[in-house]
Amino acid sequence: MSVDTTAAPPASDLGTLIRGRRNARRPKMTQAQLAAIVGYSTSWVCRVETGEIIPAWEILARIAAALDIPPDDLITASHPPGRDPAWDPRSPRSSSGTAATVATGNHAIQEDTVRRRRLLTGAAGFGAAVITGAPATAANRPPADVGTWLETGLFHPPATGPVPLSQLDQALHRARADFRHTRYHTLGAQLPLLLAAADATRDHLTGHAKEYASALAAYAYSLAGELASKQHSETVWVAADRALAAARASGQPAPLGEATRILSVAMRRAGRHHQAADLLTRTSRQLADDPTKQEQAVRAAMLLTCSYTVAHYGDRTAALHMVDEAQDIGRRIHYGSDLEQVTIQATPEQCESFRLSVFNKLNTPDDGVTVVSRISPKAFPTAERRARYYTDTARMWHQLGNDTKTFAALRAVEHEAPEEARRPSVKALTADLLYSSTNLPGLKDFAARTRVGN
The missing domain is CATH 1.25.40 (Serine Threonine Protein Phosphatase 5, Tetratricopeptide repeat)
Structure with a gap:
């Protein structure tokens, strides 16, 4: 059966649905408020509501979560079954509102339907967790124990499908914030779903999108490793191994460096101090010639971790030299939101804090008293x-x-x-x-x- 590619899609149905649910909110949500949530301009929201623009899949998922619209309803309104795949909302539109032309026919429509169902399966439950910060259903709530949550996420992950990359990134951002604010129980409760969604998403994608999803998965598993390390849990080994595998698949040095750092912490806790230091040294050298800000920030974090590691076998000179080198890198870097995935940042205070850790491990606490006098905890x-x-x-x-x-x-x-x-x-x-x-x-x-x- 042929499909008419000349007729414009009835995108006003989508706009009417969005406008109606936005106005029905109590208090009413303005176009500017919705724009802020989805990360676009007010004029962009206006064009969506008037039918000039059909947003991409991941943006539709954000709108669905913001307005409490079932994702299937919203995506079906923008792309009813049987419509020409040329109007697929996954295809970015130009400023003129024209979608890219793609293959047509029954096979293409059936394939599109399958992909849409797979996306919605993951997005429906995962979106609720991202927006509310809590598991979407009672079935997804793990036991109230951080160690058990880690084991659930690593060995018995919940069933979920792929989700939009923007949604996965948002969930990872929330998880990092929980870690930074030491909300470890909240983080633990979210990790099983986050890790499962990260794996399902990268398995679903190809090309550069898959590499980006792999980087997000690597950071998610590294975060799980950080939490496991704080709990002295042996699951840190599993988290680090999976972080490394995902980082290698991403082809990006920064997630690889962060995953390597987590593995070195596991090795250090197991008493393998020399092996951990060698691993950190080799990997940090690979980043030494990379001038990009992210890679240098990860390298500084690895140097600080290595300084504390070599202090375990009494190498004071090497340990303090690594702190100094990390501090030099930190002086050249402005730590902002673009480096939030780097847990350890080589700011002056954090470098001095690692210097204190080194003196403690070397059993020279008198040297640490001087360091403490230089640090402002605030x-x-x-x-x-x-x-x-x-x-x-x-x-x-x-x-x-x-x-x-x-x-x-x-x-x-x-x-x-x-x-x-x-x-x-x-x-x-x-x-x-x-x-x-x-x-x-x-x-x-x-x-x-x-x-x-x-």
């Missing part, structure tokens, strides 16, 4: 980094035998990030104080709040 950009700094400060005072200042630093950890205060390494410091002969006011209550002994 300068750390995130709660996670401030909590890390206060944890290292507590370790330093503990080595120096000052229980009062150790406890003060531990309370600062709790103040900045309550979930950090329940990490295994912080609980170990608390237990040392609790079971010593020192009777610190408030310590028992602090131990109970942070679940020491549980």
Whole structure:
């Protein structure tokens, strides 16, 4: 059966649906508000509502989530079954409103229908999780335990289909924000669905889109590895391995460097300090000649991680040299939202914090006192980094035998990030104080709040 390619599609149906649901919102949503949500101009929204533009699939998914429209209804309105695939909303329109011509016929229409169903299967549930920050259905809610969430995400992922790349990027952005603000339980609850969607999306795509999806998947698995490391969970090995596989598929050095850094942390925790340092050194050298900002930021993060690693086997000179080198890179980089995927940033404060970590591991806490005097905790950009700094400060005072200042630093950890205060390494410091002969006011209550002994 032939399809008439000369008649314009009834895009006004789509515009009417969007305009009607926007006006029905209480309070009413303006065109400017909808434009801000989907990332376009007010005039662009106006042209969509008047039928001049049919948005791409991923933008339709954003509109559906913003207006609480079932994605299938919205996409069907823009592309009814049987319509010429030349009007497929996945095909970008020019400013004149003309879509690119593609193959026609029954086979093309059937193939398009299958692809649309696959997209909607993933987008319907995943979109709700992205917008609300919570699992879409009760069936998707994992048990309330970070370790179990990690195991679910890595070994028993929920069933989901591919989603638009913009939606996957948005979910990853939310997950990073949860990590930076130490909302580890919230992050853990989202990880199974995020990881499953990342895998389904990159398996569904080809070419450059697949490479980009692989990079997002690599960052998602690296984030899972960060969380596993904080919990001292052995799942860090699995997360790091999958991050590396996805990073290699992306062909991009930055996600590869971040995945390598996570693997090195797992190796260090297993006592393989020299192997971890060698891995970091080899990979960072591959980035040394790449002048791009992202690659240099990842290289600086690897140097800081390596500095702490070599301190484990007592190489003070190499450790401090790596901190200095990372600090030099950091001076040339402006850390903005474009580098948010890099967990460790070589700002002056973070470099000094790693210098403190090195002195603690070298058992030279007196050197650390000077470092602490140079650091302003308020300068750390995130709660996670401030909590890390206060944890290292507590370790330093503990080595120096000052229980009062150790406890003060531990309370600062709790103040900045309550979930950090329940990490295994912080609980170990608390237990040392609790079971010593020192009777610190408030310590028992602090131990109970942070679940020491549980």
